[in-house]
Amino acid sequence: MAFSCHMPLRPAEKRCMGHPVSHPCRNRPYDNTWVLIDDWTIFALALFMAMACITVHTSLAATGKPAATTAPVKQKRPLAEDKLSPLFDGESLSGLLPPHDDALRAGDPSADYFAIDRSSGNLISQARPWRQWLSRRGFTFDMIYKAEGMANIDGGLSRGMDYVHDLRVTMLFDLGRLLGLTGWYVHGLIMNREGRQVGWDHVGERNVLLTELWSIHGPAAARLADLYAEKSFLGDRLNINIGRIALTHTYGTSALLCTFMMQCSAPMAIREPPGWSVYPKTSWGSTLRFRPLRDLTLRTGIYKIAPKPQDNTGWAWASETTTGIQTPVELTWEPFFGPRKLVGHYKFGYGHDTSPYPDMIGTVPAAYRDAIHxxxxxxxxTFYIEADQMIYRTHGTSQMSGGYLMAGYIHNTPSISTFADEFYFGTSLLGLLPGRPFDRLGVMYSYYQMSPRLAYGQRLRQAAGLPLGPYITGPQTHSAVLEAYYSMPVLPGLILYPEFEYMMRPGETSxxxxxxxVGIKLIANL
Known part of the structure; x- marks a missing residue:
């Protein structure tokens, strides 16, 4: 489903209408990596603020009272966090902090991957008695509808809008209540995803995804994603997940990152390589979690790797081929600072993928084959460092109750990876506007460095007069994106996100x- 946005064309655009991107009329250099504020960018920012005002007005009209009363619902911790006790009753670097800056207090529940989607309750409150009845008997579920509509209003290939949605059902089976297997749980997730990617259709960007929901797997009527068992051992000191799991629900992700459209479920340089299965793609494998000390969490696992385009439904397990094994490791330091208990998360991660990957240089032209191999x-x-630090706390005791600064860096083996490096930095701030304590503003800049071998091979083919391939307009070196959103709980179970993005060097060329x-994201927890 796609819509077109019709806006007045500038004189240069009128002259270039009907010509392909490769035509000299449109083959103009745009080397600006940082943001240039022109008339359409100002218009986009104005439209972004207008959507925010309209949404606030809608929430007031719908409820008949200030939307600030729509407080986030207190969520339980993920099972792995709630039941995970430290192996030793001590602290690492947090031991250097004052004694009252203690770690792992009951008043600071962790926020899992889906925390934002569930944060404002349920839209269909009439179903609450049925949910409670099922929960007492061992079955808990969430049905969440997420929709994203993004429009390219200036630059890129063309003006236009694309829409994509995700309807998913997450399920938790308590096998203790259902079958008497105390401590065992089964997690399941079935989803439907339909739509198109605005970056592909209108921007000319096919490496960096500009929306959260589109993926290389395409649409699927009822895709099976997660299906795994969970159990804790040794007095809840060790926790294990085993089954079909998306690695980026466990490694390199956070609830804060998933408030951003482009960084969910993990930064692009992590979720692009085949070894890191990304929702809705899952892998057979297992993760072991434990806390060596009270302020440290270590998770590691082993996963079978299959090409991401295989098994579009999630059900055809026998059709998947195995290319290798992925062994991720992630250590998280979680300190608390000051009397306001400002929590931080500092992650150090590594993943080794045993699959054989070819040189990104590609096909070497015949004229250079004697000298270049x-x-x-x-x-x-893959190596990554990610950090977020709460800088103020407001309206709650959970780890999402405040404002954060955040940054990260990811590095992949350059010669065989599409993305050699990525870094990002930004902020996520809660309750900035008076009377809107649970609104959140997020701003993030992300930079993407492509494989130097990829660009080298493209330059060789360009010099030899050979085509570079479909959708490639020149040697691909780097790109960057500035993203901003403003999230607003409108009703219990309904959150709206006006969204703004500025894509620099689409297609990683000039x-x-x-x-x-500009666009909007909607999350409805039914």
Whole structure:
């Protein structure tokens, strides 16, 4: 489903209508990596603020009282966090802090991957008695509808809008209540996803996804995603998940990152490589979690790797081929600072993928084959550092009750990875406007460095007069995106996110003009 946005064309655009991107009329250099504020960008910012005002007005009209009364619902911790006791009753670096800056207090529940989607309650409150009845008998579920509509209003390939949605059912089976298997749980997730990617259709960007919900797997009527068992051992000191699991629900992610459209479920340089299965793609494997000390969490696992385009439904397990094994490791330091208990999360992660990957240089033209040879296939390594630190606390005791600064860096083996490096920095701030204590403003800048071998091979083919491939307008080196959102709980179970994005160097070249996008995301917890 797609819509077109019709806006007045500037004189240069009128002259270039009907010509392909490769035509000299449109092959103009746009080397600006940082944001340029032009008339359409100002218009986009104004539209972004207008959507925010309209949404606030809608919430007031719908409830008949200030929307600030729509407080987030207190959520339980993820099972793995709630039941995970430290192996030793001590602290690492947190031991250097004053004694009252203690870690892992009951008043600071962790926020899991789906925390934001469930944070404002349920839209269909009439179903609450049935939910409670089922929960007492061992079955808990959430039905969540998420929709994203993004429009490219300036730059890129063309003006236009795309829509994508995700309807999913998350299920938790308490096998203790159902079958008498105390301490065992089964997690399941079935989803439907339909729509198109605005970056592909209108911006000219096919590496960095500009919306959360689109993926290379395409639409599926009823895709099976997660299906795994969970159990804690040794007095809740060790926790294990085993089954079909999306790695980026466990590694390199956070509830804060998933408030941003482009960074969920993990930064692009983590979720792009095949070894890191990303929702809705899952992998057979297992993760072990434990806390060596009270302020440290260590998780590691082993997963079978299958090509991401395989098994579009999630049900055809026998059709998947195995290319290798992924062994991720992530250590998280979780300190608390000051009398307001400002929590931080500092993650150090590594993943080794044993699959053989070819040199990104690609096909070497015949004229250069005597002097230039592709590297042999080799496995891929990924390193990442991610940090977020609460800078103030407001309206609650959970780990989402406040404002954060956040940053991260990801590095992949450059010669065999599409993304060699990515870094990002931004902020996520709660309750900035008077009378709107649970609204959240987020701003993030992210930079993407492509494989130097990829650009080198493209330059060789360009010099030899060979085509670079579909949708490629030149040697691909780097790109960047500025993203901003403003989330507003409108009703219990309904959150709206006006969204703004500025894409610099679409397609990772200087050929396509920088693109300005605006849109809105809706999350309804039915």
């Amino acid at each position: 592709p590297h042999a296939e080799k496995p891929r390594d 050929v396509i003009p920088n693109a300005t996008l």
